[in-house]
Amino acid sequence: MAASAPYSLVIQHAAQVLTLAGGPTGRPLAGPDLGRWRIIENGYVACVGDTIAAVGPMAELDAARLTPATRTLDASGRVVLPGLVECHTHLVFGGNRAHEFERKLRGESYLDILASGGGILSTVLATRAASGGELLANALQHLEGFRRYGVTTVEAKSGYGLDRDTELRLVRVAAEAGRCQPVRVVPTFLGAHVVPPEFKAAGPAAYADFLLREVLPELRGEAEFVDIFCEEGAFPLNVARRYLEQARALGFGLKIHAEQLHDLGGCEMAAGLGAISVDHCDYLTPAAAGRIAQQTQGRTVAVLLPLVPLFLRQETYAPGRAFIDAGLPVAVSTDFNPGSCPSKNLWLALSVACLKMGLTPTEAVAAATLNAAWAINRAADCGSLEPGKRADVLVLNLGSVAEIPYWLGENPVRDVVIGGALQ
Ligand code: NIG
Ligand code: FE
Numbered sequence: 001m002a003a004s005a006p007y008s009l010v011i012q013h014a015a016q017v018l019t020l021a022g023g024p025t026g027r028p029l030a031g032p033d034l035g036r037w038r039i040i041e042n043g044y045v046a047c048v049g050d051t052i053a054a055v056g057p058m059a060e061l062d063a064a065r066l067t068p069a070t071r072t073l074d075a076s077g078r079v080v081l082p083g084l085v086e087c088h089t090h091l092v093f094g095g096n097r098a099h100e101f102e103r104k105l106r107g108e109s110y111l112d113i114l115a116s117g118g119g120i121l122s123t124v125l126a127t128r129a130a131s132g133g134e135l136l137a138n139a140l141q142h143l144e145g146f147r148r149y150g151v152t153t154v155e156a157k158s159g160y161g162l163d164r165d166t167e168l169r170l171v172r173v174a175a176e177a178g179r180c181q182p183v184r185v186v187p188t189f190l191g192a193h194v195v196p197p198e199f200k201a202a203g204p205a206a207y208a209d210f211l212l213r214e215v216l217p218e219l220r221g222e223a224e225f226v227d228i229f230c231e232e233g234a235f236p237l238n239v240a241r242r243y244l245e246q247a248r249a250l251g252f253g254l255k256i257h258a259e260q261l262h263d264l265g266g267c268e269m270a271a272g273l274g275a276i277s278v279d280h281c282d283y284l285t286p287a288a289a290g291r292i293a294q295q296t297q298g299r300t301v302a303v304l305l306p307l308v309p310l311f312l313r314q315e316t317y318a319p320g321r322a323f324i325d326a327g328l329p330v331a332v333s334t335d336f337n338p339g340s341c342p343s344k345n346l347w348l349a350l351s352v353a354c355l356k357m358g359l360t361p362t363e364a365v366a367a368a369t370l371n372a373a374w375a376i377n378r379a380a381d382c383g384s385l386e387p388g389k390r391a392d393v394l395v396l397n398l399g400s401v402a403e404i405p406y407w408l409g410e411n412p413v414r415d416v417v418i419g420g421a422l423q
Contacts, residue, residue, distance in 0.1 A: 006067045009047040009391070009420055011075050012058060015399050017043035018081035019055055020370045020384035028329035028374035030298045035362040037370075037384075039401065045080055047391040050419035055385045073415060073422070075395045079404070081365065082385050083152025083392030083418065084346050085372035088279050088303050090337035091156035091177070091185070092139045092170045095126030097338045110312050110340065111233050111261065120160070120194050123338050127160035132169055139177040142336070145344045147183050147423060150413040152392040154183055155333075155376045157227055159190030163198070164215050167191045171223050182418040186376050188255060189223035191215055192243055194234045204235045208243040216250055224377065225276065227255040230266035237264050244273050253377060259283040260308070268292055271300040277331070277375040279303040282314070286322035293327040301375040302328050304367070305335040306352035307343055321358025331375045332359070332367040347412060351405040361405050391420035 022038035023029050029037070044061050046054040054062065066072075100113055100122070113119045127135070139156070146154055156177075158170035171187045178185030191211045199207035208228075216226065226247035230240040234257075244254050253276050258266025260280035267278035271292040278284075278292070281302045292300055304318045323330050332353045335341040343349075350364040359367065373383030381390045395415040398404060404412065416423040 004065065005048045005053070007046040007053060007065045007070045008049055009071045009073070009417065009422070010044055010061070010066065011073045011080055011393060011395060011417070012044040012061065014043050014075035014080040015077050016041060016079050016401060017045060017055060017385060018079060018365060018401055019386065020082060020366060021386045027298050028301050028371045028379070029366050030293065030329040031324065031327045034324055034330070034366050034371070035360050037362070037366060043080070045385055045393055047420045050391055052385060052387050052389050052391050054387055071422070073395060077399055078414065079396040079398050079401060081394050081396070082369045082383055083394055083416065084150050084368050085376070085378065085383055086146060086151045086154045086333055086336070086346060087277065087331050087372040087375040088305060088333035088335050089154055089156055090159060090190070090335070091142055091154060092135050092158065092173050093123050093127050093160045093338050094130035094135060094138070095123060095338065096342065097122060104313065114194065114233055119339055121197070123160045124162050124196065127170070128163070128166050132173060135169070135173045136176055139173055140180060142344065143177055143181055143183045143185070147416060148413065149344055149346055149411055150394040150416050151344070151346060152183055152416070152418050153186065153373070153376070153378060153382055155186045155188055157188045157190040159193035162191065162193065162196035167215055168218060171219055175222060182421065182423060186378065187223045188225040188227050189216065189219050189252070190227040190229070192228035192235055194229060204239045208235065208239050212243065212246045216247060216252070220251060224253055225255045226252040227257065229257040230264055231257065231260055232262055237266060237269060240266060241269050241273070244270060244275070248273060255279060267302070271296050275300055276377060277301045277303045280305055280308065281318040281323070282309055282316050284318060286319055286326050289323040289328040290326035298327060298329055301331050301371055303331045303333055303375050304353060304357060305333055305341065305349070306356055307341045307349050308335050310352055311341050317356040319357070320353060324359070324363065329371055329374065330367050331371040332364060333372060345409065345411070347404070348409050351408050354405045361402050364405055365401060391417060393417040
């Protein structure tokens with residue numbers, strides 16, 4: 001882009017531009033920096049093609065770069081911020097689990113339902129029975145829902161196939177869904193979600209070996225990350241460690257579902273192997289969070305999923321405030337999936353992160369933009385409003401950052417711009 005190229009799009013007169021810029025570069029925001037980035041009053045964001053060209057106060061807008069072809073969006077009285085980044089979803093699945101909702105209301109726990117052959121396993125049956133076309137249509141419908149909430153990048157895990165062909169199909173459907181519409185999709189392989197019925201007798205280690213041998217090698221270049229559910233009733237710590245070590249040796253980035261329902265030490269183990277994120281963390285202690293922050297020099301992100309304990313009727317939420325105070329970078333995501341969070345409302349997740357995990361409004365916004373981008377290795381091109389990044393920009397029907405988590409459950413989005421194009 002020439003330094004003086006005319007602007008193709010200018011979003012102007014914003015009451016507040018939440019830039020997410022101004023913190024230390026090269027790593028996720030942590031500690032006091034999480035809530036201390038630059039907000040510009042009466043500001044603008046200018047784009048050239050699919051890229052952000054300039055961000056600043058209106059007084060500094062370069063009028064010479066506005067031409068008759070420049071499209072302008074008036075954001076008077078509104079908040080402008082980067083497109084939201086969803087760094088943890090289970091986007092592709094068949095069926096739904098509405099039938100289990102009442103079992104849960106009667107008091108059955110998540111792990112009880114799973115142990116009885118329901119839960120994740122019931123979605124596995126529905127997913128195996130669905131055609132590729134049906135799975136793609138469902139994924140596209142969910143992506144459309146995310147886009148309406150202003151989510152412009154979505155990580156998408158496999159994990160409801162649990163056999164070679166279906167798992168490969170889920171990763172490929174996620175990638176295909178990303179190519180069919182504007183929201184960017186980042187596929188993750190979660191074949192190690194639970195042990196499928198076919199491996200029940202052989203056990204978790206044998207199933208993990210099967211994945212390493214028969215499935216992972218096929219996904220090089222297609223799935224960027226490998227994830228595993230380390231939990232009672234899923235994969236024990238020693239199996240998870242060995243699996244992630246081998247996945248790393250095959251060249252994959254690492255993630256883990258850990259400390260969701262019990263403290264098994266999965267987060268510390270995965271962070272020690274260089275995991276880009278450790279996810280759930282409801283039972284992660286502040287002391288362990290501090291050790292992870294130190295050991296990884298603030299590079300591993302704890303992805304907090306506050307709608308999950310809410311939907312599973314649990315009292316224990318990740319102590320997000322204590323994690324931040326211990327220097328651990330945090331992100332917030334929905335965990336969209338048919339079992340533990342059938343919601344794509346990341347704004348609601350931000351509100352619950354404030355109410356139940358102790359985040360402030362500015363911290364919550366950073367957790368669903370720049371730090372979420374770090375959690376999926378996309379911070380170089382999204383998550384903040386800075387020249388050179390992809391022009392993913394939202395205009396909200398709100399006047400200040402403080403209102404974002406306040407309007408509980410609303411969708412505040414007025415405009416969604418992805419790659420410089422108004423959707
Ligand atoms: O992140 N905890 C494991 N996996 C998902 C839930 C999947 C499901 O219940 O279908 C989660 O919560
Ligand atoms: Fe999950």
